[in-house]
Amino acid sequence: MRLTLTALLLSGFSILFIACESDFRPLAEGNTREVLVVMDSTKWDSETAEAIRDVFGKWVNTLPNAEPYYDLSFTQISSQSQLERIKRHKNIIFAAPIEEESNTGRQIRGFLDENLEQRVREDESFAFPVEEQWYRDQYVLILTSTSDSALAQKIRNTERSLLSDMLDKELKRWEYFVYEQYEQTQYSDSLWKNHGFKVRFQHDYIKNVDTLNFQTYRRALPQNDRWMWIWWKNDVPDISFLDNNWINTTRDSLSQHYIKGSRDDMYVNTYFNRPDLRPVITESFQKGRLLAYETRGTWHMVNGAMAGPFVNFTYYDPDTDRLFMIEYSQFAPSVRKKLPFVRQFRAMGRTFQSDSTWTPEKEEPNL
Structure with missing residues (x-):
């Protein structure tokens, strides 16, 4: 049966x-x-x-x-x-x-x-x-x-089905908890107006880097440092290249360039050294018309003694031929349980939306 x-x-x-x-x-x-x-x-x-x-x-x-x-x-x-x-x-x-x-x-x-x-x-x-x-x-x-x-x-x-059903309920709870009191709609409104996509922002994230197609935001607390970054690429009609290896290679390339430590030779990179103990997992799901990949694992600081969990979302919009990445990370060595924050990240990344009517002519340069 x-x-x-x-x-x-x-x-x-x-x-x-x-x-x-x-x-x-x-x-x-x-x-x-x-x-x-x-x-x-x-x-x-x-x-x-x-x-x-x-x-x-x-x-x-x-x-x-x-x-x-x-x-x-x-x-x-x-x-x-x-x-x-x-x-x-x-x-x-x-x-x-x-x-x-x-x-x-x-x-x-x-x-x-x-x-x-x-x-x-x-x-x-x-x-x-x-x-x-x-x-x-x-x-x-x-x-x-x-x-x-x-x-x-x-x-x-x-x-898989049993855990997915319970997790769906949990992620709804986290979404409500994260945005219950206040969220920074000015960030999501700006992304939607100027770049044709958006994601919801928790109340105390602050924008740092803002380039042509890459942005970073940080929630810096003494015991619990969290940050996120967003990258996007236009004119991607074919995604046959998109697999686990491409996702992780692209993530690490962007992190090496933008997510630095206290020195220039210190940068965030995925921890692949012990896949038996700390695997990097990518799972796909459908979000409306969007094809989505969620990657979870541990990052470490090259040339530095730092590490923490990350959650990455890769979205593809077939209506506009656009590819997006959103990544959330945490550094909190004194916080024993990291999984609640990972679940928050998983809820936050699922708030992503892409404008199906977007065209390149609508793109506005960063100020």
Whole structure:
């Protein structure tokens, strides 16, 4: 049977369709990277529990030091009052075989209507993500199948889909958090008017370099230095050359020229020395009509003792034959956890837009 990740309206577990401005329920509790896994305590060493740890708690190595994809904690339903406390959490996974005689198993059967139970028993569905169920900004995932081993196998087989769905929710949260109070629309408006594209800017980034087709912005804080740069190229009708190697070679060439240290022989470069420990990963996705590539890894300072994570976006607009790069980097040796900032970068880079009506005649020189 084909395994499916299905977002369904559950009988007795229906989503509340309430506009954000009229939803007066409290916000869900907890950090956006914390996931509460609800299973019977006798099953915390089961195949399903190990699959959840391997998928949702797997190590992210595209950082100076590896961190877990999500921080997992396990709990069980021991009383109705505890279930009410569980329901307050921001991210919750309920996991048990459909016939399991435990509080979690009975709760899962209570979530599903007759039709959905049948689909589970016939191996047609096993994962049911639901947002905004009991509290605002909440993500709940129900995982169930015919047996412990079957459920574990389905979780492993659909790792990409399961993580993508949860990550999409997280990136929406980060976008809201980054731009919630204030953003510098003058930068994005200027890019749109003068160059036919834009990306959203956090409130305290300051423009540094501004050349014909390259700009840098920096958010310099004593313990957490962050910067971004933008590059673009016009008249690119053919992108057959565009692959991982071209992306990284171009990135490093631009960084060597523009992203310098305290001396001219110090510059930022991608750390390729230990691909087994710190890989550089490129993934493609579609953003509307735009073809997009996201590259994540670790940078280091040539001739200097500095390093940190980076996220690069390469976008191609087939309507205008234009190629764009946006890169975000961080240097924060005293900040232990870098992954939250990487997730912020991933959310920020996805705000990119390109004007499909742009023509070279509209380009205005930098002042």
